[in-house]
Amino acid sequence: MNPIKGYLFDLDGTMYAGTAPIQAAVDFVNRLEATGFPYLFVTNNASMTPEQVADKLVSMGVHVTPEHVLTSAMATARYIEKMTPGATIYMIGEDGLRLALEERGFHVTEEAKADYVVVGLDRHITYEKLAKGALAIRSGARFISTNGDIAIPTERGFLPGNGALTSVLTVTTEKDPFFIGKPEPVMVDIALEMIGLTKEEVVMVGDNYHTDILFGINGGIRTLHVNSGVHGPAFIQEQEKLPTYMVESLDEWTHA
Template identity: 50%
Template sequence: MKNYKAYLIDLDGTLYKGNEIIDGAAQFIEYLNQQQIPHLYVTNNSSKEPEDVASKLHTMGIDAKPNEVVTSALATAEYIAEEAPGASVYMLGGSGLETALKAYGLEIKDDEFVDYVVIGLDEAVTYEKLATATLGVRNGAKFISTNQDLSIPKERGFLPGNGAITSVVSVSTGVQPTFIGKPQPIIMNKALETLDIDPSAVAMVGDLYDTDILSGINVNIDTIHVQTGVTTKEEIEVKDVPPTYTFKDLNEVINELKR
């Protein structure tokens, strides 16, 4: 396997499932840190702030820094701020999305009369929240969703993801949102700009073909699939555009890098 100068790394299904670390994850990051190889954690989870993500990784024995975390919340806030500075937003989501929107100077409102409706993963979603979002889109607000993941891996199994929540508003209004997170290029381009390394020397590491692997393919970088999450080896083998590599887990990736 090629030795890359930098890596973009998925979290859920790649480094951990819920609060359970995946075997090989800590060892892989330790190897990158020892070799001083730059890497960023690119996650579609918009509910947590980078500090929270880094803290969670620390509890699992992974030495991660907040400035190494690129969330769909940060990419979403930057996208809106560049398009319409100071815009008003109605949002569904957690503290990570709220903090990011405010940090980029956007005004969060609690009604349907806004410039943008933004949907991020909201584990406390209610009918009223969905109703307000629906009315906002019907009133002409631009419709943004942090990511289109239909399911997310947790300790209990695969639970509804942000794409499932977003679909309620999409179906109700007939309006499709602009998606920011993987596999869309928006979040990937933000991560690549942060690395500031020739993309030909960067690889995307992830478990889910439809988000992680396609995100790399969509920005023309190499991809490393690990069989520790959603997409199986058998499913990978029948894809029209396969990942550059597929491995059982990150332990196998380390072994390849050390050869």
């Protein structure tokens, strides 16, 4: 095996559980930060800006800056930039998505006519927003969704995720979106570009088999499962494709 030269980390269930930090992960990332070892947080969350993600981590004791954050909103903007620079975009989403698109120079329109329709989690979604998105897709816009998460964990329990909101447009237009977030492999390439490493050199660390571990497997990089979130070791062992490594917590993990 090649020596590890960088890490990609999931957030919820890996770095923290809701509002409580997972200390082993906090300590591990702080050790990486202290030695200048490359790493990136890779999150499906498209509603937060990298600054907001970094602020949340800092409040939990992780010494991190926004340059270490890749959200699915940022990845969506970079993906469209490669496909169609200067595209006009109709978006359903929150500030994290709008800022990510505008930062890459895209024109975000209020009209139901665009080159792309992009859907990210929007907690102020309305019928009119869905109507415009549907009309734009029917008029030929490419349909992109930041992630397919069907539910998101909150203090109130599991609430509709972006995949659930996206499904309204899928059903009504009979068009399937192109998904950017984990477990799709798009963000592997973007993450590697951002930290300047190759597939052989990085490891994806996460708690969720369906998103994090499959993201790594689909993207052709090594994976490290931590037992601090949704899936335990018994569930992992039942899967056909196993993560490369498994630990109880990052306290057990020493990297080369």
